Amino acid sequence: MKRQLQITLGQYSERGRKPANEDFFGARVPQGDALALKGAAFAIADGMSSSEAARLAAEYAVKGFLNDYFATPDSWTVRSSAEKVLTALNRWLYGQSMALHDPARGLVTTFSALVLKSTSAHIFHVGDSRIWQLRGDTLEPLTTDHHVWASGNRAYLSRALGIDLRLDIDYRSLPVEVGDLYLFTTDGVHEYLPPRELKQLLHAAGAELDTTCRAIAEAALAAGSPDNLTVQLLRVDALPMADADSVFRELTALPFPPELDVGMVLDGYRILREIHTSTTSQLYLARDEASGRDVVLKTPSVNFDDDPAYLERFHHEEWVGRRINNPHVMKIIEPTHRRRFLYHVLEYLDGQTLRQWMQAHPQPRLGEVRALLDQIARGLRAFHRLDMLHLDLKPENIHIDRHGIVRIIDFGSVKIGGIAETASPIERSELVGTKNYTAPELLRGEPATTRSDLFSLGVIAYEMLCGHLPYGEALGRGLDAKRIARLHYLSARIHRADLPRWVDGALERAVAIEPQARYTVETELLHDLLHPNPAFGEHRARPLLERHPTGFWRSLAVTSLLLNLLLAYLLHRG
Template identity: 45%
Template sequence: MQLQSALKIEAGMSSDAGPNEQNDDCLGVRVPEGTELTTKGVTAVIADGVSAAEHGKQAAEICVQGFLNDYYDAPEAWTVATCGNKVMQSLNRWLYSLGQSNSVDGRGYVTTMSCLVFKGESAHIFHIGDTRIYRLREGDFEQMTRDHSFSYGRKGGTGLARAMGMDTGLDVETRSSPARVGDRYLMTSDGIHDFVTMAELKAAVAEANAEDFDGACDQLCKKALDAGTNDNCSAVLIEVQGIGAASKREHERNFKRLPFPPDLAPGMKMDGYEIEKELQATSRSQTYLARELVEDRLVVIKTPSVNFEDDNGYIERFVMEGWIGKKLKHERLAQAFVPPSGQNFLYTVLEYIEGDSLEDWMKANPKPDVRQVTTIVRQVLQGLRAMHRSEMLHQDLKPSNVILHPERGAVIIDYGSTYVAGIQEIDAPFERELALGTLGYSAPEYFLGRKGNRRSDLFSLGVMLYEMLTGKLPYGEKYERCQSVRDFAALQYTPATKYNSHVPVWLDGAIKKAVAINSQLRYESYSEFEYDLEHPNPKFLPENAGAFVERNPVLFWKLVAGALAVAEIATLVWFLR
């Protein structure tokens, strides 16, 4: 990633066993360097092992060390919210399983936990239990978390309602809010905040010397001890000294670190590659077939157009394509490579996928077998699922961006328009490019300036499925001319059966649902769509066929099974020919 962060954090911490022999608290802060500071941010964690549990101390240590490690090991494409919640869910399951196998009452590994993550211009909180996070901003001292506890008994005893390792289910309190330079955050265990007043906490945070936050935390622990605390005392103090993206000048200097390569021609060598031929040239980029000399393998080299040499938004998106290709690891997705001998120019090295594009295959197979088509669609679905698990949307799915490899099957290529949720959290000092994909295949929400989602990629796939079967587009030429909600509302879906009588009515119904103009009317899950591709959904059958299903369901499904078996044999013959 080329984006740089201006995030700067000053932090200090202290922990004391207090009047107890053992300290069940654990705390930690991680300030990474380089790319991780930009894509993941800074994290701080505090945990207070439940003293009534057999292994509260170990539970607290597992949570703090686990979060500080696993958060940074998680995909950089994930948002902070996704990453934080998944890590905490995983840690909770681990603690619960340990408690079930290594303690008398099954609740031996229980701890409270509060996490702070600073990324971009936001502070993210993940919290469960009765440790606390406070914020001091311009004289206003606020408790940012709630205590997950309850009162019992006449003497006002308290117990934890929620904690890590207490149950298989985990209800984490999460919130995100803008962070500002000068904000100070205090994280404490109940050994401090149950014995030190809000006014005293506020004064300690406000008066703390930024050059000695460790000392300020030591003083808070001492104040709690002087007030008669009967528990461990722990505190983390953080000040935000820089936030958001680096300056525009810093970004420009970083972006222009590598010059644009010259026009390449067959026989030319660059960074361990020899150009064999030009594959395509557009107003935005050039692609070449090249041979990597070290590994002796064919690759595709994509170079940026000199027309955008001063456009930081374009350069960021160009660099992102290679970054995405390196993060995605799936047989249905094209990979990107790191040049073997360093990189002296700005370009992206992509996997060369042998085979025809789906666009060329459609031209050569104007009347394909339905089973062949659904097989290809199911393979593309697998690739989309892998992207969506990484919180990415392809946003430009079309026949020319799918290659049919003779052994691997369908492979998705070209991530030039891909949306990455985790990267969108990173601020940039320039306007990012808005990718709309390709007319005719892009979902209506993109044309209307709305944010896409998984159903948007499904719309594009549904259009491709329709086109493979009919050679047409589901809404005709009018679709590309739509500019408003009213324009889209006036469109009428043309049944695929009108152009191809071999398309089953129930399959046409599945396509119609996948390409619905209103995204809420499309399939909610890809698995439901995939199931309907091969299993006739009674909802899509004509009225008389639906009645037949109800009258004689066994015979109906036997006939369907027979038809599918014949189609399967036809597909096998097609693949082996």
């Protein structure tokens, strides 16, 4: 049985002894898929008192965050979504302040937010508002005040929203347990109530958390607080989780299609021919009898009808294809008929794979290769912008149609950031892509990043130009970290002496063993394949072992043999 995230929320805010309340708080707990994919969000802000627009700054920050966070793509991680939203909010607040030309009216505020998604809490913080966690008998602050102490023990904010164009916001994530209490306070509360008293008030909390929030604020006021008093409190009553049986039933709600033959009709699609079959799926050219449009049906392999991890990936493939709208990524189409079986409907592409193109163009011009790479990079960028990693980029998964349009055509290994951070009873092992195209860090069991996809793109660029692989056939499963570290790049100029040294340098950087040594974005590689990079112009004379290890050891063996023969000859004469 599926459980959803369940939360009890309490809130209270008053101006206290100040003439106006410059604090603001808010919460948003969506329902259904939005709760599962984006979580629930809570925020508190305290406008800087030296500013006439303090209240407005706090209100804009909280409302803007709660509205815009849930407008970000479902595929983004919590951190990616929140940081992009907060960066935009900070720029807007700062821009408004600069437009006023009056620091006294600037829009500056502290900001602290918590997003509860799946079984994790994600904290975002800047300024001196606080978020606390009470678990059992332990009350712990989850944020650190951003203060600068001046003379007379007076503190000033060192960081806040709207104070500077550059935003440095604290982030942390931690696991959540049922029964956890999360307390939000502005400085008018926590600077006048010691943690021991806060904990006592929280332990006394009953079913009505609003009452507890009011009691905390009144205690701070009684302790002499001259400031605004804002308290927000939430209790985690249940965490989202589904047992394996219910997840499997959901994944198998649609049965696998029967074996398809030419002329058969499946849900209004007439099978014209089989395009491709593998151990994991089948592709069929079909015609939508209602519209007359040719499409491709992708059906799952019966070899995996009882494998929940495979079924989840198959469902996710359609989820990905529906969300990416890019001319260089194959489209997955909404079925025009009610589906009675499990399959995907893909756009039909008439043309060839990049592998077939490479076989027909063994010595392509650099300009041709760069033009194709530019299209592949555009498609790959569409994945990365949605917080997705492709993780199986290779020539067989790239299609070139009759008009020269390049598309990435397979999403079976895609890692979706927003889904990867949700708890599931299904064991989600990170897939390792195809031999020789998989980034070395994945072979070492390290997490994938966008640079992992860029490694695959670099291998493809090298192979398109040379017809060979940058590490030969040496890069694949079974390699430990020590053996990977001993791998050496084979200069592209071994295979094509006509390639400029700066092109070879760009390729070498693109396929560097260590991720931090590679390009950070696709456009850097494309730029260096078109414009000579001075860093690659004058290469040092690299040793033969580094340039061509096979040739080095062959030469060493021949030299050793000749020396042995010479020694034997001299001994014989002696």
